[in-house]
Amino acid sequence: MSTHRSAHDDAGTTTPPRPLRHHGAEDDTRYVRGMVRLTAMIGGPFFLLTVILHPARDGHDIAAGAQWYAFTHSMEAISLLVQATCLAGVLALVMNRFGPRGLTTLYTALVGTMLWFGLIVFDGGHNPVTARYAPDLVHTSKDIDIEGGIIVLAANIVFPLGYVLLALLLNRYGQRWTGLLLGFGGVVYAIGGTASLFGFGPHSVITSVIEIIGAAPYALGYVLLGRTFGRV
Numbered sequence: 001m002s003t004h005r006s007a008h009d010d011a012g013t014t015t016p017p018r019p020l021r022h023h024g025a026e027d028d029t030r031y032v033r034g035m036v037r038l039t040a041m042i043g044g045p046f047f048l049l050t051v052i053l054h055p056a057r058d059g060h061d062i063a064a065g066a067q068w069y070a071f072t073h074s075m076e077a078i079s080l081l082v083q084a085t086c087l088a089g090v091l092a093l094v095m096n097r098f099g100p101r102g103l104t105t106l107y108t109a110l111v112g113t114m115l116w117f118g119l120i121v122f123d124g125g126h127n128p129v130t131a132r133y134a135p136d137l138v139h140t141s142k143d144i145d146i147e148g149g150i151i152v153l154a155a156n157i158v159f160p161l162g163y164v165l166l167a168l169l170l171n172r173y174g175q176r177w178t179g180l181l182l183g184f185g186g187v188v189y190a191i192g193g194t195a196s197l198f199g200f201g202p203h204s205v206i207t208s209v210i211e212i213i214g215a216a217p218y219a220l221g222y223v224l225l226g227r228t229f230g231r232v
Contacts, residue, residue: 029093033230036089040226043082044219050076051189051215058202059127059135066128073124080117083222084110090229098169105165112155112162116190119155122148139202152194160190163218170225178224185218 054076055061055069062069087110094102126148130138137143144152167183170176192210200206 032089032092036086037226037230039082039086040222043079043086044222047079048215048219051211057139059131059138062127062131063135069128070124073120077117077120080113084113093229102169105169109162109166112159115155116159119151122151156194160187178221181217181221185214189214
């Protein structure tokens, strides 16, 4: 009897489980800011590294090192996805602070980044195959069909446009250097990636030089973007 009462008393004094903690808006914002800071610190420098490691662009060299060509483009595509995640986080943070024009600018930069992601994926998959059967066609205007042309044209318009608009937006909110680095870097990199390639030909190293000149400030701009919007 006493044993039963003791067990009953113990059961009655058992500490109830703690209620689940409800995260407030401040907690959610802190997590988003942390994500923005992390993706900016990874996406920008990683992108620059893949541009520096980009292999030779003529068809014969691509055919000889097809796996490395595909690998570097896969890594570059991943870095662009990380950058897109960073921009999406910035969008979430400023959704109620920027006006319609500011949000349109951020969406344009985000779409441009995703289009360039598609261009890099297309490049990394298409050119090694073409180089195996027709190496002289690689990175020439003769190798552009309608489908490929749509990707190339859309990416080369929206990507630099998005970052120029982003530069103007950031400058308006006191982030002049961050915007200048992203805008200048994005435009120069895009010029090096397509216009210079078809202008100087796949054998020229000028394309690589222009791409790196653009990718370096672009990467630094992302680091500064992460520091600005990632402050907890």
